[in-house]
Amino acid sequence: xxxxxxxxxxxxxxxxxxxxxRMRFLRHRLAVGSLVVLILIALVGIFASQIAPYGYDELDLxxxxxxxxxxxxxxxxxxxxxxxYLSRVIFGVRTSLWVAVFVALVSTVLGTAIGAVAxxxxxxxxxxxxxxxxxxxxxxxxxxxxxxxxxxGSGEPLQVGLILALLFWTTxxxxxxxxxxxxxxxxxxDAAKAAGANDLRIIGRHMLPNCVGxxxxxxxxxxxxxxxxxxxxxxxxxxxxxxxPALGRLINEGQSSGFDLWWLVTFPxxxxxxxxxxxxxxxxxxxxxxxPRQRRVRA
Amino acid sequence: xxxxAVRRLLYSVVVLxxxxxxxxxxxxxxxxxLAQLNIVPxxxxxxxxxxxxxxxxxxxIPVRYGYWVRDAVTNQFGTTLLGDRPILPDLxxxxxxxxxxxxxxxxxxxxxxxxxxxxxxxxxxxxxxYTATTLSFLGLATPAFWLALILQVLVVQIREETGHLILPIxxxxxxxxxxxxxxxxxxxxxxxxxxxxxTVASVxxxxxxxxxxMLEVINADYVxxxxxxxxxxxxxxxxxxxxxxxxxxxxxxxxxxxxxxGGAIVxxxxxxxxGMGLYFYNALLANDPYxxxxxxxxxxTMIIVFNLVADLVYGYLDPRVRxx
Numbered sequence: 343x344x345x346x347x348x349x350x351x352x353x354x355x356x357x358x359x360x361x362x363x364r365m366r367f368l369r370h371r372l373a374v375g376s377l378v379v380l381i382l383i384a385l386v387g388i389f390a391s392q393i394a395p396y397g398y399d400e401l402d403l404x405x406x407x408x409x410x411x412x413x414x415x416x417x418x419x420x421x422x423x424x425x426x427y428l429s430r431v432i433f434g435v436r437t438s439l440w441v442a443v444f445v446a447l448v449s450t451v452l453g454t455a456i457g458a459v460a461x462x463x464x465x466x467x468x469x470x471x472x473x474x475x476x477x478x479x480x481x482x483x484x485x486x487x488x489x490x491x492x493x494x495g496s497g498e499p500l501q502v503g504l505i506l507a508l509l510f511w512t513t514x515x516x517x518x519x520x521x522x523x524x525x526x527x528x529x530x531x532d533a534a535k536a537a538g539a540n541d542l543r544i545i546g547r548h549m550l551p552n553c554v555g556x557x558x559x560x561x562x563x564x565x566x567x568x569x570x571x572x573x574x575x576x577x578x579x580x581x582x583x584x585x586x587p588a589l590g591r592l593i594n595e596g597q598s599s600g601f602d603l604w605w606l607v608t609f610p611x612x613x614x615x616x617x618x619x620x621x622x623x624x625x626x627x628x629x630x631x632x633x634p635r636q637r638r639v640r641a
Numbered sequence: 642x643x644x645x646a647v648r649r650l651l652y653s654v655v656v657l658x659x660x661x662x663x664x665x666x667x668x669x670x671x672x673x674x675l676a677q678l679n680i681v682p683x684x685x686x687x688x689x690x691x692x693x694x695x696x697x698x699x700x701x702i703p704v705r706y707g708y709w710v711r712d713a714v715t716n717q718f719g720t721t722l723l724g725d726r727p728i729l730p731d732l733x734x735x736x737x738x739x740x741x742x743x744x745x746x747x748x749x750x751x752x753x754x755x756x757x758x759x760x761x762x763x764x765x766x767x768x769x770x771y772t773a774t775t776l777s778f779l780g781l782a783t784p785a786f787w788l789a790l791i792l793q794v795l796v797v798q799i800r801e802e803t804g805h806l807i808l809p810i811x812x813x814x815x816x817x818x819x820x821x822x823x824x825x826x827x828x829x830x831x832x833x834x835x836x837x838x839x840t841v842a843s844v845x846x847x848x849x850x851x852x853x854x855m856l857e858v859i860n861a862d863y864v865x866x867x868x869x870x871x872x873x874x875x876x877x878x879x880x881x882x883x884x885x886x887x888x889x890x891x892x893x894x895x896x897x898x899x900x901x902x903g904g905a906i907v908x909x910x911x912x913x914x915x916g917m918g919l920y921f922y923n924a925l926l927a928n929d930p931y932x933x934x935x936x937x938x939x940x941x942t943m944i945i946v947f948n949l950v951a952d953l954v955y956g957y958l959d960p961r962v963r964x965x
Contacts, residue, residue, distance in 0.1 A: 481944070482906070573787070574784055619778060
């Protein structure tokens with residue numbers, strides 16, 4: 343914060359654009375609360391090995407098929423082999439969250455680069471991008487993902503992440519392209535050109551910062567989408583495979599134990615819902631923070 | 642407008658051909674096509690060779706693709722990989738089932754979403770609005786397959802308590818489904834849970850969209866004008882605002898159709914419904930490019946047609962839209 347002293351006693355505080363964004367975000371109580379919950383969930387995932395009361399594959403046949411109980415920390419119950427589902431969910435959160443964040447990061451970087459180039463230059467790159475988008479829009483996304491994971495092989499979290507990123511970048515590319523198409527006509531871009539800036543500088547220094555809002559918001563929402571899609575893939579057996587834990591797979595395994603052990607299906611799913619919900623709230627808060635004009639319409 | 646539609650369709654054909662070649666290559670390369678034969682005990686070398694000859698498995702992929710195109714065009718998509726079944730009759734059957742499911746769910750979703758969205762917009766920040774918004778967020782965060790499982794769990798638990806199976810939790814019909822009206826009732830009974838899941842999966846997004854669209858319209862100048870000239874409030878909202886707010890939803894619904902078929906993959910798998918999603922899933926797991934391709938062509942064609950219809954309907958509803 344700089345201080346501008348004008349006449350005697352008048353002190354003006356100037357705030358940067360980011361300070362305004364931060365301020366507006368912090369006023370959004372639901373988003374801030376969700377962010378706190380998310381950070382807690384992420385910490386639990388990161389320190390899974392320290393926090394989980396039992397190992398991921400630790401068998402305990404004496405305590406098999408137990409419902410949720412406070413005793414011995416079996417909060418989410420145990421399966422037929424006595425594996426503690428709270429621990430399994432904690433390890434699953436680590437993998438699933440990691441994959442989701444990976445997908446969001448890769449698809450955002452890729453999508454932003456392609457969208458920026460397509461929007462700025464237009465022409466052939468733009469055409470190619472839009473044609474590829476058409477291709478993706480012509481087929482149901484889940485079918486593409488399933489086919490891709492059968493073809494490319496999946497099982498490793500990294501593989502699953504890459505396959506998801508392959509599909510997810512198109513959304514962000516279209517959005518960035520759209521913003522760039524309109525930014526291209528702005529006077530300050532002409533001014534930068536006249537001043538002799540090269541294309542890379544115009545895109546990186548002048549246009550991209552004006553596009554940060556949509557990019558950040560969509561990267562956030564991509565985390566939620568990725569976690570849901572990964573869960574579905576893993577549930578169908580074409581996502582993350584043993585020995586890597588994942589929330590979708592836990593549900594699949596829980597289902598195969600029969601519906602009498604209802605807790606095996608219920609709790610991993612509830613955690614997925616909680617994560618996706620919090621991410622969406624944060625995304626919504628960010629959208630309002632970046633673009634307060636739309637608040638009245640959406641809220 | 643006609644030339645626009647024709648151009649779009651021609652262009653879609655190109656996209657379809659590109660997509661079909663890619664997918665054919667992917668599925669063909671995914672695994673050993675004869676894996677299923679190899680586990681059959683005492684299979685004669687001759688019947689193995691018959692399959693290889695019939696599907697030209699010794700030829701390179703572009704050639705096999707060529708044979709597939711021929712079969713698809715002249716022979717109703719031909720037969721399955723192992724050559725034991727014609728594809729088209731199966732595909733028609735599962736398509737009918739899926740369309741039943743998807744169209745019913747979509748109808749409910751649209752009706753609920755329009756009602757909730759409009760009421761929310763007209764009573765912004767009311768308790769109803771907050772409840773609807775919260776529920777929408779919940780709906781958007783819930784994986785469809787999990788919701789399906791939870792409903793199954795619930796029904797099973799109720800049966801444990803009361804001894805009654807209030808709703809069937811899998812398949813499209815009972816074994817003894819009867820005929821005529823009995824058949825329809827039996828089918829409807831079996832569709833209750835899948836329809837609930839698919840409706841929930843769509844309704845949240847639609848309702849949010851409808852609310853936003855309605856809010857935008859009721860703040861528009863022409864609505865203020867309508868009010869200012871003294872029209873009754875009911876007429877303003879229903880005739881001036883609502884009709885215009887509905888237009889964007891048309892596009893969204895048509896565009897989501899493809900995703901809905903994707904969502905049907907999950908729901909049909911959980912409920913073991915004999916529909917397109919399960920058909921695709923099984924074909925994919927069996928590494929059968931011929932079934933996958935037939936599915937793909939039918940699905941993609943439906944999506945293309947729906948998108949085109951959405952575009953044209955949009956132009957009809959909103960004369961400001963121009964095609965070029």
